[in-house]
Amino acid sequence: MLIGYARVSTQDQDTAAQITALESAGCELIFKEKASGGRWNRPELHRLLGQLRKGDVVVVWKLDRLSRSLKDVLTLMEEIAKAEAGFRSMTEAIDTTSAGGRMLMQMVGSFAEFERAMLRERTRIGLDAARKQGRIGGRRPKLNTHQQEEIVRLVHSGKKTAADAARLFKVHPATVWRILQRAKAP
Numbered sequence: 001m002l003i004g005y006a007r008v009s010t011q012d013q014d015t016a017a018q019i020t021a022l023e024s025a026g027c028e029l030i031f032k033e034k035a036s037g038g039r040w041n042r043p044e045l046h047r048l049l050g051q052l053r054k055g056d057v058v059v060v061w062k063l064d065r066l067s068r069s070l071k072d073v074l075t076l077m078e079e080i081a082k083a084e085a086g087f088r089s090m091t092e093a094i095d096t097t098s099a100g101g102r103m104l105m106q107m108v109g110s111f112a113e114f115e116r117a118m119l120r121e122r123t124r125i126g127l128d129a130a131r132k133q134g135r136i137g138g139r140r141p142k143l144n145t146h147q148q149e150e151i152v153r154l155v156h157s158g159k160k161t162a163a164d165a166a167r168l169f170k171v172h173p174a175t176v177w178r179i180l181q182r183a184k185a186p
Contacts, residue, residue, distance in 0.1 A: 001056050002088075004030035005048055007065045018061040025090060027059050040072065049076070052083035062091040070112045077105055142171050143179070151176055152183040 004022030006015040015032050022030050029051075033044040045066075048058065058080055060066050066089075067073045077096070080087050086097035087105075095101035127137060143151070147169060154160040154168075155176070162180065166173040 001029065001053070002027045002059050003048060003052070003056055004059045005033070005045065005065065006030060006061065007033045007035065007042070007045075009036050010034070018065065021061045021090060022059055025059055025088075045076075049079050049083070052080065052085045054084040055086075056083070057086040057088055057097055059088045059090065061089075063089045063094065070108070071116075074109050074112055077109075142175060143169060148179050151179050155180060156183075 002025065004019070004025070004027035006018035006022060008015050008018075013034070015034075019030055019032065031044040031048045033042055035042045035044075052058070063073065066076055077087060080096075086095070088095045088097065088101075094104060096105055130137070141148075151165045151169065154165055155162055160168065162176045163173055166176045169176075
């Protein structure tokens with residue numbers, strides 16, 4: 001069965017042109033959605049994926065109707081492949097029901113994997129350079145050094161419990177626990 005998916009981003013747009021193209025392509029069932037392609041929360045798309053059976057083919061008018069994110073497109077392609085279904089994009093002439101179409105999607109996946117690896121490498125290099133300059137990432141501490149020392153002193157002297165110190169300094173008890181753990185470390 002050919003199953004169509006039509007999507008527009010905003011309420012003032014219309015799926016009519018996509019639906020006409022999908023109907024002329026022979027789609028028996030068409031899911032329509034008004035949602036951003038950058039969002040993963042698209043109920044109609046998830047209904048479509050849940051309904052896929054072996055041998056079905058998901059048809060879109062254009063690849064960006066499925067998603068604007070290459071990562072999401074590849075994730076969706078994996079979901080379609082798990083269902084032993086195919087995928088066809090009318091505008092880009094991508095058809096995973098053929099050997100050539102599957103090869104094209106594998107090449108796209110390879111480029112995406114390469115891009116993710118390069119991004120991880122650049123991020124790691126940037127973080128290493130920042131550490132060498134004395135900068136560390138992450139969230140700024142909620143309490144300054146003096147406040148942390150005060151918590152350690154109050155708890156260790158027995159004047160306050162860790163829970164009391166957390167309430168006093170308006171922080172989560174886990175924050176106090178971490179401060180106390182660091183104070184024990186040599």
